[in-house]
Amino acid sequence: MELIETTLFLLLAVVVSGPIARMTRIALPLVQIALGAGIVLSTGHTVDxxxxxxxxxxxxxxxxxxxxxxxxxxxxxxxxxxxxxxxxxxxxxxxxxxxxxxxxxxxxxxxxxxxxxxxxxxxxxxxxxxxxxxxxxxxxxxxxxxxxxxxxxxxxxxxxxxxxxxxxxxxxxxxxxxxxxxxxxxxxxxxxxxxxxxxxxxxxxxxxxxxxxxxxxxxxxxxxxxxxxxxxxxxxxxxxxxxxxxxxxxxxxxxxxxxxxxxxxxxxxxxxxxxxxxxxxxxxxxxxxxxxxxxxxxxxxxxxxxxxxxxxxxxxxxxxxxxxxxxxxxxxxxxxxxxxxxxxxxxxxxxxxxxxxxxxxxxxxxxxxxxxxxxxxxxxxxxxxxxxxxxxxxxxxxxxxxxxxxxxxxxxxxxxxxKGIELPPEPSHQREEDRGRVAAATAALRAIDDASHAMGEGTLNPDLYSEVGGRLMEFYRYRIETRTRTEDDDAEAARLADDVERALRLTGLNAERDELRRLARARQIDEETARKLIREIDLQELRYV
Incomplete structure (x- = not known):
């Protein structure tokens, strides 16, 4: 039992070490060492x-x-x-x-x-x-x-x-x-x-x-x-x-x-x-x-x-x-x-x-x-x-x-x-990132186009599949357009637009999450549904953080 209690104290010390380090601005390992010493001095138990x-x-x-x-x-x-x-x-x-x-x-x-x-x-x-x-x-x-x-x-x-x-x-x-x-x-x-x-x-x-x-x-x-x-x-x-x-x-x-x-x-x-x-x-x-x-x-x-x-x-x-x-x-x-x-x-x-x-x-x-x-x-x-x-x-x-x-x-x-340390210039990966995004978007365009036509064949409303596919393809066409600009000013403007889009999307996702929590507290949606929808929003947010 003493070993279990000591182990729990050690884990608790790890948990609280982060906030203490941020508050005191002391390096995290030093805070954890001090907490470990405090545990043994206060409890008298050590882990051998x-x-x-x-x-x-x-x-x-x-x-x-x-x-x-x-x-x-x-x-x-x-x-x-x-x-x-x-x-x-x-x-x-x-x-x-x-x-x-x-x-x-x-x-x-x-x-x-x-x-x-x-x-x-x-x-x-x-x-x-x-x-x-x-x-x-x-x-x-x-x-x-x-x-x-x-x-x-x-x-x-x-x-x-x-x-x-x-x-x-x-x-x-x-x-x-x-x-x-x-x-x-x-x-x-x-x-x-x-x-x-x-x-x-x-x-x-x-x-x-x-x-x-x-x-x-x-x-x-x-x-x-x-x-x-x-x-x-x-x-x-x-x-x-x-x-x-x-x-x-x-x-x-x-x-x-x-x-x-x-x-x-x-x-x-x-x-x-x-x-x-x-x-x-x-x-x-x-x-x-x-x-x-x-x-x-x-x-x-x-x-x-x-x-x-x-x-x-x-x-x-x-x-x-x-x-x-x-x-x-x-x-x-x-x-x-x-x-x-x-x-x-x-x-x-x-x-x-x-x-x-x-x-x-x-x-x-x-x-x-x-x-x-x-x-x-x-x-x-x-x-x-x-x-x-x-x-x-x-x-x-x-x-x-x-x-x-x-x-x-x-x-x-x-x-x-x-502070102000000078290193040899690092190679920029921006062009590689742009090429990767363009290649991925092009592959997505082909796949969505083929899939939308295949799914619509033989159905009563094939235009629905084409319409939905077209909306998705427009997003990828925009990505290709913004990443294939050759002028430096255009490329910088595209990256600025990406930053603005990121900030606005995060604002919208936070608003969605707050509203879902409000609906759950008011019991207008059940807890399982709220948890599912909030997880979807969390996964979307991972793209922008």
């Missing part, structure tokens, strides 16, 4: 999750969703700098930070030092988005950060897994580590792709023959990341990479689904469910971090008391030294990556200068968050011989401290640096 269970509950769905929703074209466009940050920077961070931790804390074995460095290497774009809510990060920069996080989650966690294995056995062989990493990566990716492809094909086959069950479709999408993760773990491959690959594969299967494509109702409801899952999972991780901070601090104090530096203030020295090292390593690597990749020009002439401000933004945006906490909590309690894992509690405290300090630092500095 087994590491493997914690890992399974939170990471697969979050990584799956990131892979599913990230724009694939943007991911491939900036693939060079993303790979440099996600792979090269991870290795650079593990080596540089691992050596520092091992040198700075003699009581921490080298394997644990490198494991801590590995789990501190992944970044968290969700925390960055929350911090930059008042000063939005430019779209291209955010896509680069998302792509980096998508890949460095897997590489950092895989590196931690190798280090923990070395810590447990006391043996590290480079060739075996490379072979193990290759198997973890290749088998993990292959498992995620195969599992998602098979489930998607089976689901589409059933839906074509016996219809689509919206609830079942949503549940299947929730099961896929866990299925991919568990299947990969059974093969001793990387479940993290399997979840990432499953998400990316899900995006491609949805885009190329053809006749097996899900219904519109399924997609709308599924998106809402996944939004709730993402919000709850990310929020719970930060609340749990705050909820465990008092006990983490107590255990770390006991650990440091038995070392060569028993003063408690050394904990703060360790945390700030790690944060500073992470910032320096990331700044150096980002500067080199931007200079070599992002600003590289195909045409002749001098390459643009890499601004220190842009480099600082990219460096500060490397905030540690949910993945770091989830990963460090999976460190086993004991070694292979049954003895306690050395410096485990200290490593957890240092990871938690780095998360909090990096969040506070980014909260203070990032919005200021983002």
């Amino acid at each position: 999750l087994e590491p493997d269970i914690f890992f399974l509950l939170f990471l697969p769905p979050l990584l799956f969703l990131d892979g599913w929703r990230i724009p694939k074209e943007d991911l491939f466009r900036d693939k060079a700098i993303i790979l440099e940050l996600a792979l090269g920077l991870v290795v650079f961070t593990i080596v540089g930070l691992g050596v520092l931790i091992w040198w700075m804390i003699p009581e921490m074995p080298w394997a644990m030092a490198f494991a801590l460095a590995a789990i501190l290497s992944p970044t968290d774009p969700i925390a960055v988005q929350a911090i930059a809510a008042r000063t939005p990060i430019p779209k291209r920069l955010m896509h680069i950060l998302e792509g980096e996080s998508l890949l460095n989650d897997a590489t950092g966690l895989t590196g931690m897994r190798l280090a923990i294995a070395a810590a447990s056995t006391g043996v590290f062989v480079l060739t075996e580590a490379i072979g193990t990493f290759a198997w973890l990566a290749l088998a993990g990716v292959a498992t995620g792709v195969v599992v998602t492809w098979l489930i998607s094909k089976a689901k589409a086959w059933v839906s074509r023959r016996w219809g689509e069950d919206v609830g079942a479709e949503i549940l299947i999408s929730l099961i896929i990341p866990f299925a991919a993760y568990l299947a990969a773990e059974e093969l001793h491959a990387s479940g993290i990479l399997a979840a990432v690959a499953a998400g990316i594969t899900m995006g491609f299967t949805e885009r190329d689904g053809g006749k097996g494509q899900s219904l519109a109702t399924t997609r709308v409801r599924r998106a809402a469910v996944w939004d709730a899952v993402q919000f709850a999972a990310n929020g719970l991780i930060f609340v749990i971090l705050g909820e465990q901070m008092p006990s983490i601090l107590d255990r770390a104090t006991d650990v440091v008391a038995g070392t060569s530096r028993p003063e408690v203030w050394w904990l703060a020295v360790y945390v700030f030294a790690i944060v500073a090292t992470l910032a320096v390593l990331r700044f150096a690597w980002v500067w080199a990556s931007l200079r070599l990749t992002l600003f590289r020009k195909r045409q002749k002439g001098p390459a643009p200068k890499v601004g220190l401000r842009l480099t600082a933004v990219m460096s500060l945006a490397g905030v540690r968050g949910a993945i770091t906490l989830a990963g460090i909590l999976t460190v086993p309690f004991v070694l292979a011989d049954g003895t306690p894992m050395p410096a485990r509690n200290l490593a957890i405290f240092l990871a938690a401290g780095v998360i909090i300090v990096s969040l506070v630092l980014a909260t203070v500095a990032l919005p200021r640096l983002l």
Whole structure:
């Protein structure tokens, strides 16, 4: 019963964290951490999750969703700098930070030092988005950060897994580590792709023959990341990479689904469910971090008391030294990556200068968050011989401290640096959007024309079908006309007309909804009818928001 009550308190903290963050203008993760600490201090109850269970509950769905929703074209466009940050920077961070931790804390074995460095290497774009809510990060920069996080989650966690294995056995062989990493990566990716492809094909086959069950479709999408993760773990491959690959594969299967494509109702409801899952999972991780901070601090104090530096203030020295090292390593690597990749020009002439401000933004945006906490909590309690894992509690405290300090630092500095930031010009997608709308409208015209004639043949009133089809076709002809204007002034006027139409349609839809609610309150229409009509209006509104 205590576990259920504590879980409900954690969920309540996630719910109220949003309004508190908006009222206080404090970054959402920091609010959630504070609420978690408040819960444990007021109730005295903590949630002690087994590491493997914690890992399974939170990471697969979050990584799956990131892979599913990230724009694939943007991911491939900036693939060079993303790979440099996600792979090269991870290795650079593990080596540089691992050596520092091992040198700075003699009581921490080298394997644990490198494991801590590995789990501190992944970044968290969700925390960055929350911090930059008042000063939005430019779209291209955010896509680069998302792509980096998508890949460095897997590489950092895989590196931690190798280090923990070395810590447990006391043996590290480079060739075996490379072979193990290759198997973890290749088998993990292959498992995620195969599992998602098979489930998607089976689901589409059933839906074509016996219809689509919206609830079942949503549940299947929730099961896929866990299925991919568990299947990969059974093969001793990387479940993290399997979840990432499953998400990316899900995006491609949805885009190329053809006749097996899900219904519109399924997609709308599924998106809402996944939004709730993402919000709850990310929020719970930060609340749990705050909820465990008092006990983490107590255990770390006991650990440091038995070392060569028993003063408690050394904990703060360790945390700030790690944060500073992470910032320096990331700044150096980002500067080199931007200079070599992002600003590289195909045409002749001098390459643009890499601004220190842009480099600082990219460096500060490397905030540690949910993945770091989830990963460090999976460190086993004991070694292979049954003895306690050395410096485990200290490593957890240092990871938690780095998360909090990096969040506070980014909260203070990032919005200021983002104001007026200059990036290379992003390609405009307006012409692509116009071409897509024209092509879709042309296809709709042909389909409506054919269908209206086919439906009217052999009926007593064929003109009715032609009249209705003509009204619908007029809408599509207007769309084609406004999107095929070549003059800049005409195109700008067309876009202005679209904005005016959007505002007026939203006004009309709001009026419809208010009137339906008034009729329902007055019992002039029944509640079920009102709910149905309001849902239709809500779905129409989705086109304009």
